[in-house]
Amino acid sequence: MTYAETVIAAFATFGLMLAAFKLYHIRWFHKGSMGLVMLFDFAMPFYLYMNRDWKDRLLDNGEILTFLVWMHFGLVLTLFVLYFLQIKIGIQLSKGNNTERQMHQLQGKGIILTRLIVILTGWMLYEPPNG
Numbered sequence: 001m002t003y004a005e006t007v008i009a010a011f012a013t014f015g016l017m018l019a020a021f022k023l024y025h026i027r028w029f030h031k032g033s034m035g036l037v038m039l040f041d042f043a044m045p046f047y048l049y050m051n052r053d054w055k056d057r058l059l060d061n062g063e064i065l066t067f068l069v070w071m072h073f074g075l076v077l078t079l080f081v082l083y084f085l086q087i088k089i090g091i092q093l094s095k096g097n098n099t100e101r102q103m104h105q106l107q108g109k110g111i112i113l114t115r116l117i118v119i120l121t122g123w124m125l126y127e128p129p130n131g
Contacts, residue, residue, distance in 0.1 A: 001047070001051075003126060007123060007126075009040070010044075010119045010122070010123075011119065013036070013037050013040045013041075014115060014116065014119060016033050016036070016037055017033070017034065017037045017111075017112060017115065018112065019033065020033035020034050020037070021108055021109075021112060024105075031090075034086075038083050038087075041079065041080075041083070041115070042080070045076070057127065068121060068124060068125060069125065071121060072118065072121040072122060072125060075114060075117055075118045075121060076118055078114055079111065079114045079115055079118055082107060082110055082111045082114060083111065085107060086104065086107050086108065086111060089103060089104045089107065090104060
């Protein structure tokens with residue numbers, strides 16, 4: 001996947017996430033879409049590790065010490081924690097415990113905002129290949 005395809009995929013899955021948020025009442029669509037988005041996000045670091053030269057950029061060029069890299073990393077970890085909490089509450093909702101519905105919706109808004117910032121900071125970290 002090229003850089004452009006990676007960005008398009010990130011924004012496409014963001015659009016899918018927004019649709020799943022708005023169409024929460026269609027349970028099969030909401031659960032399936034959010035599951036796919038989460039799997040995409042969990043797989044992306046592995047894809048980037050396998051297809052980008054992190055040693056050269058982060059260690060040899062010293063970018064590991066930049067604020068943007070650490071902000072992006074912290075936001076990715078925050079997103080994964082929010083996903084875990086959201087899944088935990090989602091399971092309770094699936095069992096019929098509706099007391100957590102408002103928290104699930106509020107966390108969903110937080111996930112949308114956090115994921116948007118993750119995508120934007122990842123976009124800012126892009127460095128075109130030399131040559």
